[in-house]
Amino acid sequence: MMNRFIRRIQRFKGWIGAAAALCIFYGLYLGLLDSPPDYYQGEVVRIMYVHVPLAHTALLAYGTLFVGSLWYLWKRDVLVDNMCHAAAGITAAFTILALITGAIWAKPTWNTWWTWDPKLVSFAVLLLIASGYLMLRTFVEDPDKEGRYAAVMAIVGGIDLPIIYFSAEWWRTLHQPLSISMRGVSMSGDILLPLAIMSLGLNLLFIYMLMIRTQMLYLTNLLEAKKGRLLSHAHLSHTSS
Amino acid sequence: MTGFYLRWAGVIVIVGILALLTSQHYEKHLSSVSPDMVVTGNDSKTTLRVQGMVKSGSLTGNPEDGHAAFELLGASNSLKVQYEGPPPENLRELKTLILIGQWDAENKLFQARETALVTNYGYVASAYIVALLALIAFVFSMSRNVTFLYQEIKESKIYEPELGP
Numbered sequence: 001m002m003n004r005f006i007r008r009i010q011r012f013k014g015w016i017g018a019a020a021a022l023c024i025f026y027g028l029y030l031g032l033l034d035s036p037p038d039y040y041q042g043e044v045v046r047i048m049y050v051h052v053p054l055a056h057t058a059l060l061a062y063g064t065l066f067v068g069s070l071w072y073l074w075k076r077d078v079l080v081d082n083m084c085h086a087a088a089g090i091t092a093a094f095t096i097l098a099l100i101t102g103a104i105w106a107k108p109t110w111n112t113w114w115t116w117d118p119k120l121v122s123f124a125v126l127l128l129i130a131s132g133y134l135m136l137r138t139f140v141e142d143p144d145k146e147g148r149y150a151a152v153m154a155i156v157g158g159i160d161l162p163i164i165y166f167s168a169e170w171w172r173t174l175h176q177p178l179s180i181s182m183r184g185v186s187m188s189g190d191i192l193l194p195l196a197i198m199s200l201g202l203n204l205l206f207i208y209m210l211m212i213r214t215q216m217l218y219l220t221n222l223l224e225a226k227k228g229r230l231l232s233h234a235h236l237s238h239t240s241s
Numbered sequence: 242m243t244g245f246y247l248r249w250a251g252v253i254v255i256v257g258i259l260a261l262l263t264s265q266h267y268e269k270h271l272s273s274v275s276p277d278m279v280v281t282g283n284d285s286k287t288t289l290r291v292q293g294m295v296k297s298g299s300l301t302g303n304p305e306d307g308h309a310a311f312e313l314l315g316a317s318n319s320l321k322v323q324y325e326g327p328p329p330e331n332l333r334e335l336k337t338l339i340l341i342g343q344w345d346a347e348n349k350l351f352q353a354r355e356t357a358l359v360t361n362y363g364y365v366a367s368a369y370i371v372a373l374l375a376l377i378a379f380v381f382s383m384s385r386n387v388t389f390l391y392q393e394i395k396e397s398k399i400y401e402p403e404l405g406p
Contacts, residue, residue, distance in 0.1 A: 021252075025255075025259065028259070028263075028369075032263055032365075032369070033263065033266055037357070037358070037360075041358075042357065042358030042359070042360055042361075043271070043358070043360040043361065043362065043365060044360075044361050044364055044365060046365050047364065047365055047368040047369075050368055050369055050372045050373075051368065054372060093375070093376075093379055096375075097371070097372050097375055097376070100368075100371055100372075101368045101371065101372050104364050104367055104368040104371070105364070105368065107364065108361045108364050205376065205380075208380070209379070209380060209383065212380070212383045212384055212387055213383055215387050216383055216386050216387050216390065219387065219390040219391065219394065220390060222394070223390060223393065223394060226394075
């Protein structure tokens with residue numbers, strides 16, 4: 001089922017890429033030019049329109065890896081394993097960018113690039129988990145074991161997701177609490193619209209990147225398998241003659 | 242591969258044009274001048290954004306009611322300011338801020354009607370440049386890899402029938 005879904009959605013890759021680009025350009029226009037400056041932070045608040053969507057997309061990417069890993073352990077679908085591998089790389093990329101843009105925003109607002117705040121630390125742990133996942137996949141030789149171990153690691157690492165999300169509620173932290181929660185939305189429409197458009201754009205970009213990267217890993221594996229088969233044929237023909 | 246590089250060149254051109262338009266918008270609407278530049282000028286019609294520090298001991302009037310007079314310090318000159326507008330929260334002595342208003346060249350007085358916080362464009366620009374360039378580079382390198390892989394599979398004889406000896 002998942003396999004069919006991935007193959008079906010691959011057909012719309014170009015459209016998804018174009019929609020992502022449109023949303024990002026419109027979000028940039030709204031965020032950089034149209035939205036008002038913040039009463040306290042001034043123009044620096046505009047960093048939010050890139051930092052928050054990057055962080056949300058990093059969580060979405062890891063969520064995809066988590067669900068995909070559960071699915072892989074159940075069905076042992078190789079394409080889903082490729083998708084998980086792809087999602088891990090993208091998670092790492094989005095997490096690094098969210099941490100960098102967060103540090104750039106923290107300097108003028110908190111007067112420091114980094115602080116040992118629960119939200120920041122748990123987000124940095126997400127980067128370590130994604131990096132660990134990618135390293136594990138390079139260390140294990142057997143493809144079946146590689147997929148299995150990596151899936152288990154991704155599922156165990158999933159415990160970091162609720163910690164990141166709720167850390168601002170659970171602990172006393174410098175990071176601002178959730179602006180959108182069950183209690184309602186605590187931001188004005190002028191700020192919410194560019195944030196929503198940029199988030200949508202980066203989420204679509206993530207789906208587009210996931211498709212390309214899954215395709216890339218699938219083709220790499222296919223090429224290696226084919227080359228290996230040709231080599232073994234060549235070896236067989238050499239030894240039989 | 243030519244089509245692939247042309248497509249990406251198009252993306253780079255669009256991003257470049259948007260970056261240029263954004264920087265021009267900021268230059269036109271949000272850049273500020275120093276009090277020294279205002280004092281030497283005679284333009285009394287244009288709305289100016291002046292950045293400087295409120296001189297210690299110069300603030301008179303009642304900023305809470307939106308009426309105040311003070312001096313704004315530049316590098317070598319100071320600017321006499323008459324503020325009439327909404328009550329500004331950030332107007333106090335030794336505070337660096339941006340004043341929006343017009344220069345009255347005859348009376349040598351800057352008539353401000355609004356204040357704004359000093360903008361840290363460097364932080365905003367660097368956050369966007371880092372994020373967008375990294376994402377573009379990441380997507381480009383992946384797309385290029387996929388194109389190369391397809392080409393390699395097509396050009397090599399991997400898809401030829403693998404018959405035994």
